Amino acid sequence: MKKRPGQGRSRATVEAVLEATAQLLAETGYGALTTNHIAERAGVSIGSVYQYFPGKEAVxxxxxxxxxxxxxxxxxxxxxxxxxxxxxxxxxxxxxxxxxxxxxxxxxxxxxxxxxxxxxxxxxxxxxxxxxxxxxxxxxxxxxxxxxxxxxxxxxxxxxxxxxxxxxxxxxxxxxxxxxxxxxxxxxxxxxx
Structure with missing residues (x-):
């Protein structure tokens, strides 16, 4: 993780990213997983994903x-x-x-x-x-x-x-x-x- 979330909104963003990643892994697998898919499923911008994680492997x-x-x-x-x-x-x-x-x-x-x-x-x-x-x-x-x-x-x-x-x-x-x-x-x- 690049940065630890401090405030409630930041924690909610990280939580949404992690939950979206878990869902996508279960549904489509690792090979199909992209940070764009994660951001879309989480309802956050791709920049928000990269604010906390350097890439999909870190997520x-x-x-x-x-x-x-x-x-x-x-x-x-x-x-x-x-x-x-x-x-x-x-x-x-x-x-x-x-x-x-x-x-x-x-x-x-x-x-x-x-x-x-x-x-x-x-x-x-x-x-x-x-x-x-x-x-x-x-x-x-x-x-x-x-x-x-x-x-x-x-x-x-x-x-x-x-x-x-x-x-x-x-x-x-x-x-x-x-x-x-x-x-x-x-x-x-x-x-x-």
Whole structure:
């Protein structure tokens, strides 16, 4: 970001640009995205876009950061707010991604610089911290030999399973089948939760 918005109107402009970018990414993908399209969808001038962002890559990087923050907030709220059982873990994680499926698809498959972004670089650590908190709540009586390694492997497995279930589902697979099966797999690996 070139400049941080200070006043309410500036924040509203940046918010409109980010929301427009997210919508366009979900609808048309990264290849078709231009700053002109962003400005038009946001209802701002192209100069307003460039006042805050040097180009579309910077806008997309900010959208990625926001999506990561929002998904992790959904995970935290859903998983730490109440009882944590395996089906609830599966449903919360699945739904947090599924609500944003078109955008996550575009970000995952189309952004050539995705892995270079700080939000993605920090994602693993943030997921592991959350997984460790859940682990302490659900598996403390039957701990793994290496809890930090178990958290890492379970997190990687669940992340991959959910992404593939949503972005490349088995033909005919329903949301309920995916969540029930993921919960069953978690239970068999980690024990009843």
């Amino acid at each position: 997309v990087a900010q959208v990625v950061e926001r999506v990561v923050d929002d998904v992790l907030a959904d995970f935290s709220t859903g998983l730490l707010a109440g009882p944590t059982d395996n089906r609830r873990i599966a449903a919360v994680v699945y739904d947090a991604i599924d609500r944003r499926a078109a955008l996550v698809r575009a970000l995952t498959y189309e952004i050539p610089f995705l892995r270079d972004l700080p939000a993605i670089a920090n994602l693993r650590g943030r997921l592991l911290l959350l997984a460790s908190q859940i682990y302490m709540r659900t598996l403390a009586e039957k701990p793994f030999t290496h809890p930090h390694v178990a958290s890492f492997i379970l997190t990687a497995m669940v992340r991959s399973a959910v992404l593939d279930s949503i972005l490349n589902p088995l033909p005919g697979m329903t949301r309920e089948q995916a969540i029930d099966t993921l919960a069953e797999i978690i239970a068999r690996i980690a024990g009843p939760g």
